[in-house]
Each structure stands twice: as C-alpha cells, then as structure tokens.
Amino acid sequence: MGTSWSLQAVSPPAGTAEGVQAALDIVVAQMSQWEPASDLSRVNRAAPGLWHDVPNELAHVVETALDIAQASGGAFNAGLGQLTEAWGFGSAGSVGAVPERSGAAIDRTIDFDPAARRIRRAEGAALDLSGIAKGYGVDLVAEWLLDSGIRHFLFEVGGELRGEGIRPNGQPWWVDIEMPPTSSIPPWRIALHDLSVATSGNYRRGFNAGGQHYSHSFDPETGRPIVNGVASVTVLHRQCMMADGWATALTVMGPEAAIALADRQELAACVVAGDREHVSRAWRAMMD
Missing domain, CATH: 3.10.520.10 (ApbE-like domains)
Incomplete structure (x- = not known):
C-alpha cells in the first residue's frame, strides 16, 4: 500500500509481527493498484462490462465502498482509477501536468452482485480503493490480533x-x-x-x-x-x-x-x- 505499519501491544506473543504482515499481505494481494497480479489489477485489465468473481475480502470492501457512495450522493466513487492514473496519483507515478481532458461525463460505475460475490466495471471505470483499503487493512489486523488473544493494542497503517x-x-x-x-x-x-x-x-x-x-x-x-x-x-x-x-x-x-x-x-x-x-x-x- 506504499506505506508502513506500526503496532504497540501489551504482551504480544512471538510471531505477532509475522501474523500482522500476513493479514496486510491479503489486502495488498487483492486490492493494490500497484501490484500487477492483484485481484483489483486483474479486474481493471479485463474487458469492461464482464462480471468477475472476487475473493471475500475484496467483495466486502467494494460493497462497503458502494454503500458509502450511495449514502454520500456519489462523493465517494470506487471507479476513479483511470482518473487518478491520468493525474499521476496511480501506479504509473507522477505526471506533473494537468491532463487535457477531465472526463467529467465518463461512466465510472462499479457494479457489485452480492449473491454471486462478483463485480464489473463500466468502460470508463477502473477500480481504485485507495480511499478505503488502508482502513480495512487496519480492521483485518485488529480482528486477527483479537482472535489471537491480544486484547490491548494500538495499530496504525499510514496514519x-x-x-x-x-x-x-x-x-x-x-x-x-x-x-x-x-x-x-x-x-x-x-x-x-x-x-x-x-x-x-x-x-x-x-x-x-x-x-x-x-x-x-x-x-x-x-x-x-x-x-x-x-x-x-x-x-x-x-x-x-x-x-x-x-x-x-x-x-x-x-x-x-x-x-x-x-x-x-x-x-x-x-x-x-x-x-x-x-x-x-x-x-x-x-x-x-
């Protein structure tokens, strides 16, 4: 996710750091736009308009992102990946210049089918979960720590x-x-x-x-x-x-x-x- 993590915990057992990293590796493998082999990158490379099965964790984050999008009147949009790439905030890196077209009218819809746990993107959409995936990573680690019997901790990923x-x-x-x-x-x-x-x-x-x-x-x-x-x-x-x-x-x-x-x-x-x-x-x- 292009950042670091830190953990302060009371009496953590041996192997805690490895367990934390393993949980975060799940997020990276499924949701990173910087990892070409991630599930997110696979969806973005595939042809638009087609349904794609996705793993549980990615499906959960996409569903939550779409819920926030609806509740906020579209202020949150998980389909801005092409836009962030064009402006130099994606996997391709900085461009340092204003794109010629903003593409305000482009359809950036991401659809989610909860029953089948699958997603599809419109032609102008590319999945970008950078506004929510770090938070999910924190929760995933926190739940692993609690399940491991570690009850008192402060965990941080990128702020x-x-x-x-x-x-x-x-x-x-x-x-x-x-x-x-x-x-x-x-x-x-x-x-x-x-x-x-x-x-x-x-x-x-x-x-x-x-x-x-x-x-x-x-x-x-x-x-x-x-x-x-x-x-x-x-x-x-x-x-x-x-x-x-x-x-x-x-x-x-x-x-x-x-x-x-x-x-x-x-x-x-x-x-x-x-x-x-x-x-x-x-x-x-x-x-x-």
Whole structure:
C-alpha cells in the first residue's frame, strides 16, 4: 500500500509481527493498484462490462465502498482509477501536468452482485480503493490480533489507527490528530479505546502546475481535483474502514455539506477549512 505499519501491544506473543504482515499481505494481494497480479489489477485489465468473481475480502470492501457512495450522493466513487492514473496519483507515478481532458461525463460505475460475490466495471471505470483499503487493512489486523488473544493494542497503517483496550498503566491509547501545516488550529487529542480514527488530508499529496496546486482528492462530478477549501477531514468510528471511507467522501463535499451529512449519518467528524474548524454533533458529544 506504499506505506508502513506500526503496532504497540501489551504482551504480544512471538510471531505477532509475522501474523500482522500476513493479514496486510491479503489486502495488498487483492486490492493494490500497484501490484500487477492483484485481484483489483486483474479486474481493471479485463474487458469492461464482464462480471468477475472476487475473493471475500475484496467483495466486502467494494460493497462497503458502494454503500458509502450511495449514502454520500456519489462523493465517494470506487471507479476513479483511470482518473487518478491520468493525474499521476496511480501506479504509473507522477505526471506533473494537468491532463487535457477531465472526463467529467465518463461512466465510472462499479457494479457489485452480492449473491454471486462478483463485480464489473463500466468502460470508463477502473477500480481504485485507495480511499478505503488502508482502513480495512487496519480492521483485518485488529480482528486477527483479537482472535489471537491480544486484547490491548494500538495499530496504525499510514496514519489510520485503531485502539483496543488500554495501556499497561491503565491509560487509554492517546493519539494527536494531525492538523494541516497551514492551519493554526491546535490538534485534538483522542482516546482510542475500542475506536478507530482516519484523516483525509488534502495537503498530503498533489502537485503544482501553472501556479496552482492540484490535490489528489477528486470530485467525481467534475473529474477534477477538489477546490472546496477543505484541508482535512477526520472521522472517528468503531471500524477503521468506515472512518477511512467516510473521511474520503466528506473531503469531497465541502465543509457545510460534509457536516450536514455527518449529522444525518451520526458520524463523529471534524472538517478543517483554512483556520475554521467544523465538527458534527456526534464529535461534540464524544468530546463532552
């Protein structure tokens, strides 16, 4: 997934690191757009319009991604792979230039058949799960750790975290939420006690061309990087996959619409736009 992982655990037995890596290897083998042999890459190489059987883990993530897409009015879109490649944020690497066509009207639909556990893509779609797969990897490892009898840990993949239980000193797993470098807002300190956190930072990846900065976060309606003023979105959720996917979706929507949707979905969300901070009702309730 192009990043690192870290684990803090109370009394982990021998072989824990190998077990963690084995769980993450499942995610890479099924969902990485950078691995030519992954199931995701196989689907993207095949002819559009045809159904493809996929393994359980990939099917689960695609189904969740499509659920978030529907609930967010399309702000999350798992079919933007061709778009991210064209803008230099995919497996081909940086292009450092603005593509000639944004392709806003292209059909990027991903269909999922839950009964048969199969997916198909439209001609203009390529599966891209970079906005949700890291979070799923965190959950997959967390469930393996719990099943292995490890009850107290903090696990992180590329800035997405899940905390279970408590530290040996009786304290929860405290983490500071990263704020955009251009913001003067002090960071939140969160107790991850049986809780996950994911942050979508619009400042983390991008490139400058013609005096303008282009983000790696895309508006599916325009086919171009977002220009809504959102610098970062943080979501707290029991499942890291949900926190990750929703942080991606809310980033696309803009601060007011994002918080309105977070309230309807009862999500604990914090949106940073410039030096303004917007928080949902569920976020405020958790901070009381």
